[in-house]
Amino acid sequence: MCDTERVQREAQEGLSWVMEQGAAYADVRVHLDDTAESLVMYDGNLEQNETLSQQGLGVRVLWGGAWGFCGTSDLRRVHDCFARSLGNARTAAALVAIPLEMGEMPGHRSTYQSPVQVDPFSLPLNERIDLLRGLDARLREDWIQRRIVMATTQKKTVQFWNSEGTCIEKRLTNVFGTVMIMAPDKDGQMQRRSHNLYTRGSGTRGWEMITDRELFGNHVDRVKQELADLLPADVLAHGRRSVILLPGQAWLQVHETIGHPLELDRILGYELSYAGGSLVTPGDIGTLRYGSERLNVSSFGNIENSPGSFGFDDDGTPERDYLLIDRGILVNVLSSRAMVNEVNHVAGRTVVKESGGAARATTFYRTPLERMTNVNILPGTDGTVEDIVAATVDGIIVDTPTSWSIGSNREHFHFGCEIAWEVKDGRRTRVLRNPTYQGHTIEFYNALDAVGDASSWRVEQVENCGKGEPNQIMQLGHGVPVVRFDNVLSGEKG
Amino acid sequence: MLDAQTREILRDATDRARRRGIQASLLLHRERSHLLRLGNSSVSLNTTETLTRLKARVVDGCREATHTSLRELTSAQDALDTLEITVAKVREAPAREFEPILERVEEGVAQTGQYDPALAELDGTSKTEGYARIMRDIGPTPTYSGAWSSGATETYLISTATDDEAYHRCTDSQFSLVLKHPTQEWELRTDQSGWRVVDFSAERAVADIMRVLPVYQQREGIKVEPGTYTVLFGPQAMAEILGMALWTGFHGRMYEEKQGWTSHNAMGDTVFGANITVTDDPGDPDTFRYAFDLGGTKRRRYPLVERGCIAGLMYDIETAAKYKRPLTGHTTQTTSVVMDGGHGPDDALAAVVDRERVLWIPALHYMHVPSMAKGLFTGSSRFSAVVVERGKIVAPLFSSRVTESFQNLFNNLAVLAAERVSVNLSDTYGRRAPVAWSIPRYAVAEGVHITDSADSF
Ligand SMILES: [Zn+2]
Numbered sequence: 001m002c003d004t005e006r007v008q009r010e011a012q013e014g015l016s017w018v019m020e021q022g023a024a025y026a027d028v029r030v031h032l033d034d035t036a037e038s039l040v041m042y043d044g045n046l047e048q049n050e051t052l053s054q055q056g057l058g059v060r061v062l063w064g065g066a067w068g069f070c071g072t073s074d075l076r077r078v079h080d081c082f083a084r085s086l087g088n089a090r091t092a093a094a095l096v097a098i099p100l101e102m103g104e105m106p107g108h109r110s111t112y113q114s115p116v117q118v119d120p121f122s123l124p125l126n127e128r129i130d131l132l133r134g135l136d137a138r139l140r141e142d143w144i145q146r147r148i149v150m151a152t153t154q155k156k157t158v159q160f161w162n163s164e165g166t167c168i169e170k171r172l173t174n175v176f177g178t179v180m181i182m183a184p185d186k187d188g189q190m191q192r193r194s195h196n197l198y199t200r201g202s203g204t205r206g207w208e209m210i211t212d213r214e215l216f217g218n219h220v221d222r223v224k225q226e227l228a229d230l231l232p233a234d235v236l237a238h239g240r241r242s243v244i245l246l247p248g249q250a251w252l253q254v255h256e257t258i259g260h261p262l263e264l265d266r267i268l269g270y271e272l273s274y275a276g277g278s279l280v281t282p283g284d285i286g287t288l289r290y291g292s293e294r295l296n297v298s299s300f301g302n303i304e305n306s307p308g309s310f311g312f313d314d315d316g317t318p319e320r321d322y323l324l325i326d327r328g329i330l331v332n333v334l335s336s337r338a339m340v341n342e343v344n345h346v347a348g349r350t351v352v353k354e355s356g357g358a359a360r361a362t363t364f365y366r367t368p369l370e371r372m373t374n375v376n377i378l379p380g381t382d383g384t385v386e387d388i389v390a391a392t393v394d395g396i397i398v399d400t401p402t403s404w405s406i407g408s409n410r411e412h413f414h415f416g417c418e419i420a421w422e423v424k425d426g427r428r429t430r431v432l433r434n435p436t437y438q439g440h441t442i443e444f445y446n447a448l449d450a451v452g453d454a455s456s457w458r459v460e461q462v463e464n465c466g467k468g469e470p471n472q473i474m475q476l477g478h479g480v481p482v483v484r485f486d487n488v489l490s491g492e493k494g
Numbered sequence: 495m496l497d498a499q500t501r502e503i504l505r506d507a508t509d510r511a512r513r514r515g516i517q518a519s520l521l522l523h524r525e526r527s528h529l530l531r532l533g534n535s536s537v538s539l540n541t542t543e544t545l546t547r548l549k550a551r552v553v554d555g556c557r558e559a560t561h562t563s564l565r566e567l568t569s570a571q572d573a574l575d576t577l578e579i580t581v582a583k584v585r586e587a588p589a590r591e592f593e594p595i596l597e598r599v600e601e602g603v604a605q606t607g608q609y610d611p612a613l614a615e616l617d618g619t620s621k622t623e624g625y626a627r628i629m630r631d632i633g634p635t636p637t638y639s640g641a642w643s644s645g646a647t648e649t650y651l652i653s654t655a656t657d658d659e660a661y662h663r664c665t666d667s668q669f670s671l672v673l674k675h676p677t678q679e680w681e682l683r684t685d686q687s688g689w690r691v692v693d694f695s696a697e698r699a700v701a702d703i704m705r706v707l708p709v710y711q712q713r714e715g716i717k718v719e720p721g722t723y724t725v726l727f728g729p730q731a732m733a734e735i736l737g738m739a740l741w742t743g744f745h746g747r748m749y750e751e752k753q754g755w756t757s758h759n760a761m762g763d764t765v766f767g768a769n770i771t772v773t774d775d776p777g778d779p780d781t782f783r784y785a786f787d788l789g790g791t792k793r794r795r796y797p798l799v800e801r802g803c804i805a806g807l808m809y810d811i812e813t814a815a816k817y818k819r820p821l822t823g824h825t826t827q828t829t830s831v832v833m834d835g836g837h838g839p840d841d842a843l844a845a846v847v848d849r850e851r852v853l854w855i856p857a858l859h860y861m862h863v864p865s866m867a868k869g870l871f872t873g874s875s876r877f878s879a880v881v882v883e884r885g886k887i888v889a890p891l892f893s894s895r896v897t898e899s900f901q902n903l904f905n906n907l908a909v910l911a912a913e914r915v916s917v918n919l920s921d922t923y924g925r926r927a928p929v930a931w932s933i934p935r936y937a938v939a940e941g942v943h944i945t946d947s948a949d950s951f
Contacts, residue, residue, distance in 0.1 A: 493945075
């Protein structure tokens with residue numbers, strides 16, 4: 001086992017050493033207790049019973065305006081990790097057009113802990129498995145061909161120190177859950193319906209979330225009924241109509257066409273070789289009409305119990321609640337410390353005043369980059385889901401993604417969903433299969449003509465957002481209400 | 495072979511498990527990875543990772559559990575701890591309705607043929623010089639981005655099922671370069687793949703970019719209206735489409751559970767045109783070659799599509815156990831898929847010289863499958879796409895969405911290049927697992943549906 005005090009002491013010594021070598025900034029993240037579990041009950045059989053425990057450290061050094069990074073699972077070689085990171089930064093500094101700067105932030109000592117009532121790992125494994133078994137039993141029907149119940153739990157302690165004297169310890173816990181069932185439709189093609197564990201935005205985020213029936217278990221019967229309704233349903237016809245997104249779909253719309261394009265590294269062109277660019281330019285911040293007056297979008301949102309709430313980012317910046325879009329106008333972006341000066345320089349004016357606290361790394365061996373925290377559409381004044389349906393002449397309601405394909409600058413998109421309900425003259429008339437819809441981001445959000453009130457607003461959890469090279473998976477959240485868009489192209493031809 | 499100390503630790507842990515009557519496997523994965531990232535014509539990240547993972551899997555009748563420790567393996571006790579955690583978990587696991595298959599090293603192997611010590615040691619200095627040279631040769635106007643990932647990986651598998659050990663050591667490199675014009679906003683890209691240092695060539699990267707750079711500099715982009723078009727797909731696009739088609743149509747799980755687009759077909763049914771033959775060939779030198787999969791099964795040449803007919807499905811160890819099928823060597827990310835070439839000339843433009851108008855789409859961005867059952871995929875053009883008329887590049891193409899079925903596409907490939915190229919499909923999300931496929935240099939597809947287009951790149 002590793003010697004915790006030795007690693008901590010050597011990490012502090014390493015920070016001093018790289019600064020003596022002329023580094024402008026350095027930080028180190030140490031993971032000594034980092035465990036994840038994935039349980040998958042597939043057709044009643046525990047097909048995945050996996051755990052991962054990891055230990056290691058990652059060192060980031062800014063030298064000559066360039067980043068070097070080194071991550072290792074070998075805790076015996078703390079100093080080597082600092083030396084390699086510094087060496088990498090020195091090499092990188094040979095080819096720098098725009099030197100990066102971290103700005104200044106006073107050092108602080110802080111802690112953060114996810115609010116948790118029941119630590120999932122404090123329970124015996126068979127108690128977690130029993131929950132899955134119970135849900136699986138409730139899903140079982142002769143006509144249902146596939147039953148999948150999944151629970152993923154994560155718990156990690158991250159120790160962060162930087163060259164400014166900041167020292168942070170974060171204890172983060174995540175619980176994700178999914179139920180999904182499948183059956184063949186009248187054409188013999190497999191249809192599916194599912195439900196993902198969500199949160200209300202306040203409260204705790206331990207194992208008690210997944211045992212909260214309102215958030216998870218009570219949805220089993222609804223999911224079964226909706227799959228049964230899908231099987232004899234007609235396919236959605238190609239055409240233009242209003243599209244109402246339930247929160248189970250609205251989160252992905254926000255994620256892909258607001259969250260990702262507002263990441264500052266994408267805006268500045270640092271993701272071009274992988275994830276892509278952005279339809280937003282630095283000069284657009286403060287001026288671009290992104291959507292209709294009804295569109296208000298925040299980052300973080302003071303949400304207590306989301307995977308996107310983590311106390312302090314991996315630059316050491318406290319999480320901040322601020323508006324990204326204010327009554328349709330783009331007013332801010334998702335940012336880290338090292339991008340603030342650059343965006344203001346490119347824009348020729350101050351468009352970002354301070355870091356948005358969005359520098360996040362998936363684990364110790366990856367470097368922080370601009371990430372979503374919680375990117376949220378704020379509740380509106382157009383009432384409940386049923387109020388919005390009642391005010392819709394010709395449309396569909398859609399829920400739960402099956403496919404997502406987005407343009408490289410997030411300027412256009414195509415989504416497939418599990419289910420649609422037709423709406424005619426203010427009433428749900430029937431269920432429709434294979435719904436898809438597509439659009440162009442700015443035109444689409446400017447056609448936002450109804451935003452539900454707090455009654456439909458909830459926080460959808462995202463377990464697997466991929467970005468960056470080397471690739472990183474991140475967990476985050478989206479608080480979203482029901483939303484309606486006018487004149488959207490939906491369904492496929494033929 | 496694996497270093498003697500680590501090998502001894504793992505052999506000893508396996509022997510101890512065997513003596514206790516425990517059915518277990520141990521999989522060691524050790525990587526030294528390096529990635530240099532270019533953004534805004536600067537090195538935006540220069541990163542090194544040294545990681546060791548030990549995965550234990552224990553099977554007890556119909557019960558199963560796995561545990562992975564990502565930490566340095568320094569002593570016999572580390573391996574025993576990982577094993578003990580897994581043994582404890584399996585005791586609590588409920589019995590399945592079917593018996594899991596334990597990893598079994600079918601034949602002892604130590605495969606080190608694709609290992610280049612020079613690539614294993616390649617660091618940021620050489621990569622920085624490579625990018626700097628390309629930037630000098632092309633000129634200062636565009637903004638340069640890219641990523642160059644390289645690394646050395648060791649994989650070692652042992653289980654209580656046999657005395658044999660399977661060992662694999664390789665190096666791999668994945669290079670990309672992206673150019674973006676600061677005001678015209680077009681984006682061009684070139685990629686390279688290989689397992690040796692000498693597989694990279696700055697000259698080749700420059701030449702590939704220069705093929706389309708003049709037309710991007712001189713001509714305005716074209717927006718095409720939705721409709722059907724003849725599309726000249728590049729190897730990256732073809733590999734991505736083929737990958738989605740195989741995932742949704744040729745994986746045993748998808749087929750057995752009637753989730754994919756081949757669900758209502760039988761072995762031997764014709765699903766593609768007669769000019770389509772696809773094989774998983776772990777002997778192909780364009781690919782990263784693995785002699786065994788992570789279940790210990792020897793990987794053999796495995797036909798998937800023969801002259802348009804379904805010839806084989808890929809089963810991982812879990813699906814094979816559940817549906818009682820033979821193991822096919824597909825408990826792995828690292829397949830060596832080879833799509834046979836046709837009779838097309840080496841020059842893609844010469845292949846479309848008699849066609850009025852063709853859209854040349856080298857790569858598709860963010861593909862997805864709106865209907866697995868129907869085999870419907872969608873994705874949009876991105877880098878280096880152009881409009882070609884009578885064999886001449888006439889203009890850059892704005893971002894255009896292709897929404898098509900696998901069946902339509904692979905039944906309407908009018909021309910396939912005779913020459914195949916290596917396409918690197920590795921990702922770096924988890925453990926390093928190099929993947930490259932061998933794909934025709936281009937494919938001319940008739941009647942492809944463009945369903946949306948933007949007025950920007
Ligand atoms: Zn994402």
